[in-house]
Amino acid sequence: MWEKPIGIFDSGLGGLTALKEISKIMPNEDIVYFGDTARVPYGDKDTKTLLLYAKQNLSFLESQDVKLILAACGTISSLAGFSELGSKVPLKGVIDSACASAVKATKNGGIAVIGTDSTIRSGAYGTGIHLIMPEAKVYQRACPKLVPLIESGDINCFNEILMKHLKEYLNIFKTLDIDTVILGCTHYPLIEDMIREIIGREVSLINPGREVAKSIFKLLKDENKFSCKNSPGNIKIFVSGGKGRFLKTANSFLKRDIEKNIKVVDIDKWK
Secondary structure: OOOOOEEEEEOOOOOHHHHHHHHHHOOOOOEEEEEOOOOOOOOOOOHHHHHHHHHHHHHHHHHOOOOEEEEOOHHHHOOOOHHHOOOOOOEEOOHHHHHHHHHHHOOOOEEEEEEOHHHHHHOHHHHHHHHHOOOOEEEEEEOOOHHHHHHOOOOOOOOHHHHHHHHHHHHHHHHOOOOEEEEOOOOHHHHHHHHHHHHOOOOEEEOHHHHHHHHHHHHHHHOOOOOOOOOOOOEEEEEOOOHHHHHHHHHHHHOOOOHHHEEEOOHHHOO
8 A cells, every 4th residue: 555656746846856855765665746837936826826726736646646745835835724725645845844954953043034925925934933943033035036047947057147136035144143044945955056155155054855855754654654665666747837848957956867757737627
């Protein structure tokens, strides 16, 4: 029964950062990934639309007979109704594990959060941090232009437009007494080197994909739900559009050719 795959969904490429971390610490697990590339970005959508998208994504992954679903999307994970989406299998978000790791990492209690408009407006990261460390000083910054630029596929350090916007968003943190930054969107680890160049090497960066992968490992271990296979897990990838653009960045980031494993799905058929 536990040979069933782990399901992951995101608005686009970002969830690949979680997929990569899960594959690293659980190499024998099969994974089904859905990137909603036709409707990215999610950060500028209203709550009603986001809940609809989340339910469609869940329905599709449930049809793939998964044993667990990860919403590898800070925007979806931060929704007030996230825990009430009615998933038929265990559903994980990226907020709680990232908050716990940030609190563990900080030495002075100064924690910054960057994310999409929707994520920052929700205040979910601030709430999660203060539940663990009430005295923490949390500074949040919306970075609305990052996801579209990352999804465009040109994310190398020579991208002057991307670097320009990063500086606009992040320079404020140099004036604040922070030592930890939560990358509150799973797209952001794809440009981690560029972020580090601006905020400095001494600041701890919290990668939500890495932290939630650890959380999923513990969950499957505690419930004895690991795959019993001795061979590497299979990865199936589905997107709702923009297959070519997705492949360009995905192949480079995952260090593997996934073209044979990727299919386009009409997500609007799922309710």
